[in-house]
Amino acid sequence: MQRKQSSKNSKQPLQVHHSNQTDLSAWRKGGKSDPEKSLQNRPSPNSQVNESKRDSFEQAVSYFEKVQDPVSLRKNEVLQKHLATVESTALEKGLPPEAFDVLLNVALSGKFADAVNTRLLKSLIPASVIPESSLVSSISWLCVSKCSGSIQLLFIRWLIAMFDFIDHKDQLHALYGFFFSFLQDEKMCPYVCHLLYLLTRKESVKPFRIRKLLDLQAKMGMQPHLQALLSLYKHFCPELVSITLPGRMKTYFKNSEGPWKAAISAIRRRNQEKSPVSQPLLLGTAQHQSRKRKWNTQLILPASSASTNNLAEVKDKNSDLYSISESFPVEQLQTFSQLLENIHHLELPSQMGSVLTHPLLLHYMNCIKDESIYLRLHYWMGQTLQEECTWCVVDSSQYEEEFKDFLEIVHKTECFLQEGFSSCEEFLYRSLPFWDGFCCRSQVLRLMTWIPLSSFSEMKSHLYGPLAQLFFTSSLYFKCSVLESLKELLQNWLNWHVIQLNSESDSQGYSLNTTLSGLVNVVAELIHFVGRISTVALRLESNATFLLYFILDFYETVCDIYLRYNLPLLIMPPAGVFYPALLSMDSVSLNQLCYIMYRYRTNLVAAKENELIKKKILQFKFSSQTYQEYNQYLIAMVGCLWTSNAFQKDVHPQGLRLDEEVLKKTGVQDFKNSFNIVYHPALMGYALLFLQQAWPDDNTFNFSLIK
Amino acid sequence: QETADPQKAASLLRKQWSLYSVTPLYKFSGARLAQYARLLGAFIAAEKHKGLAVGVGVDLDVRATFCSLPELCGGQRDQPAMLVQLSSRSSVSPKNSDEKLMWSGCFCCVSGEDFSENVPEDFTCLPLFLANGAESYTATVGSWFQKTFDCRFCRLSISPLNLSWMAAMWTGCSVEKNACATELVFSVPCLPQPLDISYAIHPDDAKALWDTVQKTPGEITQEEVDLFMDCLYSHFHRHFKIHLSATKLVKVSTAIASAHCNGTIKFLQSKYLTGVLMLLTELAISQIQ
Numbered sequence: 001m002q003r004k005q006s007s008k009n010s011k012q013p014l015q016v017h018h019s020n021q022t023d024l025s026a027w028r029k030g031g032k033s034d035p036e037k038s039l040q041n042r043p044s045p046n047s048q049v050n051e052s053k054r055d056s057f058e059q060a061v062s063y064f065e066k067v068q069d070p071v072s073l074r075k076n077e078v079l080q081k082h083l084a085t086v087e088s089t090a091l092e093k094g095l096p097p098e099a100f101d102v103l104l105n106v107a108l109s110g111k112f113a114d115a116v117n118t119r120l121l122k123s124l125i126p127a128s129v130i131p132e133s134s135l136v137s138s139i140s141w142l143c144v145s146k147c148s149g150s151i152q153l154l155f156i157r158w159l160i161a162m163f164d165f166i167d168h169k170d171q172l173h174a175l176y177g178f179f180f181s182f183l184q185d186e187k188m189c190p191y192v193c194h195l196l197y198l199l200t201r202k203e204s205v206k207p208f209r210i211r212k213l214l215d216l217q218a219k220m221g222m223q224p225h226l227q228a229l230l231s232l233y234k235h236f237c238p239e240l241v242s243i244t245l246p247g248r249m250k251t252y253f254k255n256s257e258g259p260w261k262a263a264i265s266a267i268r269r270r271n272q273e274k275s276p277v278s279q280p281l282l283l284g285t286a287q288h289q290s291r292k293r294k295w296n297t298q299l300i301l302p303a304s305s306a307s308t309n310n311l312a313e314v315k316d317k318n319s320d321l322y323s324i325s326e327s328f329p330v331e332q333l334q335t336f337s338q339l340l341e342n343i344h345h346l347e348l349p350s351q352m353g354s355v356l357t358h359p360l361l362l363h364y365m366n367c368i369k370d371e372s373i374y375l376r377l378h379y380w381m382g383q384t385l386q387e388e389c390t391w392c393v394v395d396s397s398q399y400e401e402e403f404k405d406f407l408e409i410v411h412k413t414e415c416f417l418q419e420g421f422s423s424c425e426e427f428l429y430r431s432l433p434f435w436d437g438f439c440c441r442s443q444v445l446r447l448m449t450w451i452p453l454s455s456f457s458e459m460k461s462h463l464y465g466p467l468a469q470l471f472f473t474s475s476l477y478f479k480c481s482v483l484e485s486l487k488e489l490l491q492n493w494l495n496w497h498v499i500q501l502n503s504e505s506d507s508q509g510y511s512l513n514t515t516l517s518g519l520v521n522v523v524a525e526l527i528h529f530v531g532r533i534s535t536v537a538l539r540l541e542s543n544a545t546f547l548l549y550f551i552l553d554f555y556e557t558v559c560d561i562y563l564r565y566n567l568p569l570l571i572m573p574p575a576g577v578f579y580p581a582l583l584s585m586d587s588v589s590l591n592q593l594c595y596i597m598y599r600y601r602t603n604l605v606a607a608k609e610n611e612l613i614k615k616k617i618l619q620f621k622f623s624s625q626t627y628q629e630y631n632q633y634l635i636a637m638v639g640c641l642w643t644s645n646a647f648q649k650d651v652h653p654q655g656l657r658l659d660e661e662v663l664k665k666t667g668v669q670d671f672k673n674s675f676n677i678v679y680h681p682a683l684m685g686y687a688l689l690f691l692q693q694a695w696p697d698d699n700t701f702n703f704s705l706i707k
Numbered sequence: 708q709e710t711a712d713p714q715k716a717a718s719l720l721r722k723q724w725s726l727y728s729v730t731p732l733y734k735f736s737g738a739r740l741a742q743y744a745r746l747l748g749a750f751i752a753a754e755k756h757k758g759l760a761v762g763v764g765v766d767l768d769v770r771a772t773f774c775s776l777p778e779l780c781g782g783q784r785d786q787p788a789m790l791v792q793l794s795s796r797s798s799v800s801p802k803n804s805d806e807k808l809m810w811s812g813c814f815c816c817v818s819g820e821d822f823s824e825n826v827p828e829d830f831t832c833l834p835l836f837l838a839n840g841a842e843s844y845t846a847t848v849g850s851w852f853q854k855t856f857d858c859r860f861c862r863l864s865i866s867p868l869n870l871s872w873m874a875a876m877w878t879g880c881s882v883e884k885n886a887c888a889t890e891l892v893f894s895v896p897c898l899p900q901p902l903d904i905s906y907a908i909h910p911d912d913a914k915a916l917w918d919t920v921q922k923t924p925g926e927i928t929q930e931e932v933d934l935f936m937d938c939l940y941s942h943f944h945r946h947f948k949i950h951l952s953a954t955k956l957v958k959v960s961t962a963i964a965s966a967h968c969n970g971t972i973k974f975l976q977s978k979y980l981t982g983v984l985m986l987l988t989e990l991a992i993s994q995i996q
Binding site: 210213214217222226227230231233234238240241242244245350351352371372375376379380382383384386387 | 733745749750753758759761762763829830854855857
């Protein structure tokens with residue numbers, strides 16, 4: 001029996017302040033005080049305690065400790081007073097750890113009537129923690145059954161409610177068998193099951209206990225609490241018991257917190273530091289069978305721990321005893337800090353497909369380079385995509401929504417991992433020839449952006465072919481979506497290339513699969529492909545501005561490849577893109593084009609300089625043809641915008657050259673000076689604005705005023 | 708681990724099997740078959756009585772047995788085939804060892820070395836799965852395997868091209884005794900009522916035709932198969948004025964085996980069992996890769 005030492009040591013000077021605000025820290029030995037908890041202005045940093053209240057509590061506890069004869073509540077006023085004290089202390093600030101021993105003994109020893117015991121148990125609210133030693137003695141009282149059945153029940157409920165506040169649980173685990181024996185009692189059985197559920201560890205699962213539970217099940221039928229406990233046993237030792245939970249059941253145990261619920265939340269709030277909340281093991285939530293027709297199809301898999309790992313340990317019983325670190329089951333993984341703590345003995349899920357919806361496991365996959373994990377996921381995803389593809393498989397168009405969601409999830413995972421899956425790539429190659437361009441459109445286009453970059457690429461036949469077919473025969477919006485996703489594909493490739501360069505700067509440049517020239521070829525192939533389809537698309541759509549925007553957006557990425565992404569590649573836009581942009585009717589395209597030409601110049605100049613500076617033979621020498629092409633474009637542009645003689649100078653076969661006779665026929669006066677930036681239809685609006693601002697009164701728009 | 712007797716292998720004959728392809732099994736061990744049998748039995752019982760726990764190893768209505776069939780493989784490097792059987796004990800006389808076989812499934816890999824060699828050690832390649840029995844048991848056993856070994860079952864269907872290959876190959880196999888006729892079933896598309904055309908050929912005639920077509924014994928080319936089929940089609944056309952080449956070949960049955968495009972097969976000759984399994988393994992592997 002521990003006497004409170006702290007109260008004697010840290011005597012506070014008496015102050016007549018009837019305050020209800022008390023300092024929890026004063027209960028602790030040494031009387032550490034927390035200035036944050038003092039809520040009123042005091043002269044001293046130590047907050048005050050209501051001395052009289054504390055004294056009366058001490059008296060109450062000592063009374064309970066010393067009382068010998070059973071006393072009836074109604075007749076004894078002293079008892080009533082002390083009981084009231086205990087209750088009020090409990091409600092206000094909670095009981096100190098030392099008090100539990102005394103009060104539990106009193107409540108469970110049957111000295112008083114049930115009414116007293118009930119009130120005592122209901123007021124056993126801890127201020128901080130509950131010492132385990134007090135529990136051990138109270139459990140022995142429980143076994144002796146001196147108190148009535150309802151009190152025993154209330155005690156078990158109290159244990160469940162206060163489970164998180166018990167400081168150590170080693171002895172409780174040792175007493176597992178005692179708790180187990182209480183399963184016999186029908187009334188106590190549900191609550192004892194709940195308590196055992198909280199206490200069970202792998203060592204607690206023994207065959208004789210399973211047999212006992214099965215006998216109980218045979219006697220009582222299917223009870224949710226038994227089901228829950230047996231499921232937990234199955235989770236730890238699947239080689240001893242098997243159970244399939246029916247349907248979706250969320251609650252297996254009745255909530256036993258009731259009388260203490262408000263108090264517990266108050267304690268948690270007061271304690272401010274993260275109160276220990278035991279992670280309940282999520283029993284395998286029944287898999288949502290939305291489709292009854294196929295048993296082997298499940299798009300969303302719940303993560304459940306691999307049970308095969310346990311199978312290996314059955315034979316090595318010795319190693320079980322000595323192995324200290326048990327593997328951390330994946331169902332308990334809920335926070336990132338848990339992942340970090342347990343990363344070395346994390347039990348991987350039995351079905352790898354479940355990582356797609358589990359961001360923590362994705363983190364794990366990112367760091368740990370384990371081939372079998374990737375392979376398992378690869379097979380599962382490959383088969384699932386192939387089988388569930390709604391446009392490849394007959395009669396599955398009704399499941400389009402589900403497949404769409406699944407593709408969404410795969411795409412999100414790829415974005416998370418910042419790399420594409422090869423099984424996804426193969427799926428695209430296989431299914432694009434059959435795609436109608438309509439089903440799951442945005443998902444498919446987004447998945448396309450994550451096709452991995454490798455020099456052994458079959459993209460030309462498998463991707464470009466079917467895609468071009470769909471592209472030419474589709475609406476303007478589809479064309480723009482395709483161009484956007486091709487642009488993102490290019491950007492992903494270039495980003496990946498930059499990362500590869502940075503990470504492998506020490507080791508040999510590239511892995512066996514990729515060589516720099518191979519990569520350059522693949523990227524060039526993509527750019528040429530986009531150039532070709534853009535040219536045709538502009539013709540088909542009559543140079544629509546919307547389309548031109550996406551095309552020029554693509555070339556904005558292309559023009560900067562050399563400088564920004566360090567890939568030796570310089571490709572000019574085709575004439576079918578350049579000229580429509582130069583002569584477009586809106587200023588946005590013209591602006592974009594000018595910016596692109598400017599960036600091209602910067603890149604070209606830098607490339608030339610590097611060649612000249614290094615003076616050695618570089619792996620990639622840009623042919624002079626590239627420079628010539630650029631110069632031709634630039635001359636046309638300058639001629640068009642400034643010098644008004646684009647029509648004479650431009651020798652490009654698709655260019656602007658026009659004979660003088662034709663120009664004369666246009667009827668434009670002074671045609672030699674009339675076709676420049678001032679008169680450009682795209683910039684008409686700006687010219688007008690300029691005139692308005694410069695000469696506000698002049699209503700005639702004389703453009704020749706602008707020089 | 709029980710080793711098989713020839714009877715078990717012979718039990719594959721004359722039954723209708725549904726075909727599945729299976730991705731490689733992770734952490735499967737051929738040494739733990741008895742344990743797997745116990746676990747599978749308990750799982751089936753638990754599934755049957757949803758919500759009731761079942762102790763593993765307790766006597767159950769449905770008993771599972773795993774046994775390996777080492778003779779059903781193409782070479783040294785193949786994983787030996789594994790047979791899973793579910794049998795029910797009659798409830799009337801539990802002591803009576805008379806058990807009725809309710810469901811059987813067979814995992815096999817015949818000449819699949821190219822595939823199994825490229826796979827890391829933890830994985831076991833048994834890409835072909837044959838199932839015979841109630842669909843509910845197939846579902847239960849399949850889900851147990853999927854959960855325990857992280858594999859994936861997919862229904863294997865046989866395309867008309869592959870069916871024509873089978874027709875040509877099996878016709879060329881010599882069969883002693885009286886063999887049944889070679890029968891090809893075609894389904895005609897786009898009709899208000901479904902129409903099936905069955906074309907039966909005397910086995911000797913078919914074999915004679917095939918012998919004239921095949922140039923090198925032991926080797927078959929696509930052209931030879933096409934020629935064989937074209938001969939049959941033109942013969943049919945001459946008599947009935949129907950172009951069978953426009954219809955879809957759905958079923959082929961010969962004395963060796965009979966196969967349906969849904970992915971069902973029936974083995975009829977033990978001599979050619981391995982050969983047919985080799986072909987089916989190839990189909991299964993091409994579906995996985």
